[in-house]
Amino acid sequence: MTHRIDELIVKIKELEEEMEIEFQRKREDLLTSIDRKRFRLSEEVALQQRRFRQGVVRFLIEARLLNILTAPLIYSGFLVFVLLDLLIFVYQGICFPVYGIPKAKRSDYLVFDRVDLPYLNAIEKFNCFYCSYANGLAAYFREVAARTEQYWCPIKHARRIMAAHDRYPRFFEYGDGESYRKGLERLRKEYEKQGI
Secondary structure (H helix, E strand, O other): OHHHHHHHHHHHHHHHHHHHHHHHHHHHHHHHEEEEEEEEOHHHHHHHHHHHOOOHHHHHHHHHHHHHHHHHHHHOHHHHHHHHHHHHHHHHHHHHHHOOOOOHHHHOOOOOOHHHHOOOOHHHHHHHHHHHHHHHHHHHHHHHHOOOOOOOOOOOOOOOOOOOOOOOOHOEOOOOOOHHHHHHHHHHHHHHHHOO
């Protein structure tokens, strides 16, 4: 990997950190206490936010008919997500220790804090739970797949791919067999350097 690419990766990480600091400042304006990974709105803010809660009946009356009709199809994915979650758990539990790959921590990816928002009704809270589960599971699956790819096939594609995972920039260039053969075992052990 070239020195310039390494520099760009560092700059991107620094910008991501800076952005997270700004998001945290914004959250601190609304939050009062942290309960072991659980954020709480200050009581004053929570009281103000409850004014914006829409009742379930009104929510359903004002919903678009197509939204209501397509909801069962959307929610039918829940069983698939649960099965995928179980498969990832078993896959990672059996395979990762064999290869010496550190396990991805499920709780880092599945976050269910939006159900505590006082301005959401029961349906909106369930929708937030469902979306949190689906997207968190997708991120968790992606990390497990990325760690697997780093071990078995850390080679970049010849074509540009959309939304490559964070490990991808460290992979070997397409067609660079020498670097692949010389560096594969080293890259297989570089999980520590990547914040794992």
